[in-house]
Amino acid sequence: MSFKLGVTRFAATTPSRRISCRISPPFSTVATLKICSSRRNYSSEDVAPAPPLLAKLKGDLKAAMKAKDKARLVVLRSVLAATLNASKTAQPIDTDAKLVALLRKTARTSQDAASEFKEAGRTDLVEKEQEQIQILEAYAQEGAGESASSEEVTAAVEAVMSELKAANASVRAGDVIKRLLAPGGPLDGKDFNKAEMAKIVKKLCA
Structure with missing residues (x-):
């Protein structure tokens, strides 16, 4: 009799512990909520669309x-492997212009x-390389943007230099080239000879 009474008194004096056990979620649920709340909510807008030419390849x-x-197959696997490697660096192939350059x-x-x-x-290997070159050049021609003549490149260089001078900024070759090739810049997405452009910049900045 005394034993039953003791058990009853113990249960009566600890109601909060019993209630908390009933309403507290299991550990696995809490851990899941914490993990989910710590994750970033990604959407399709976080991933930039692939360049049209890359999708075609x-x-x-x-x-x-x-x-x-x-x-x-040899050409496409080689180019796609190069774009994959570039995607892991600070200079990904994220435009058709960059892919054409590659x-x-x-x-x-x-x-x-x-x-x-x-x-x-080794004429047999020469023929294989020539066949691959034709495929590469065909894709490059297809993905090339609007062509810019030497005169147009020179005019773009002069315009950028004038803008820098008006802003009292340094007119160095590197700064001019960055402006020319920056997204939305005068030569962004256009097809031109970059080596020739660099020579024009250096000549005008000298």
Whole structure:
């Protein structure tokens, strides 16, 4: 009798502990809520759309695999691997202009390789490189933006230099080139010879 009475008194004196056990969520629920609240809410707007030409290359890769087009497969896999590597750096290939520059650089590398193979008498390898060069140049031509003539590049350089002088800013070659190639700049997205542009800038800034 005394034992039952003791148990009853103990239960009566600890109501808050019993109630809290009933309403407190399990640990797993609390942990899940904390993790979810700490995560950033991503949306499709956080990811920049791929350049149109890059999307085309990815689509053409699937088509080349079905058609077993070896030369095109080699080109596309090489270029797409380069864009993937670039995406992990501070200079991703995020515009058609940058992708066209990569295609042309790859074509020059293939041209150098073809010259070496020719000297070595490997005409079979020369033909493979030439075939890949044609594919690279075709994609580069397709993705190239509006062409800018030498006169237009010179006019753009002079305009940027005038803007910098009006703002009492330094007119150095590096600053001018940054303005020219910046997003929305006078040469942004246009197809032109960058080496020639650099020569024009240096000449006018001298």
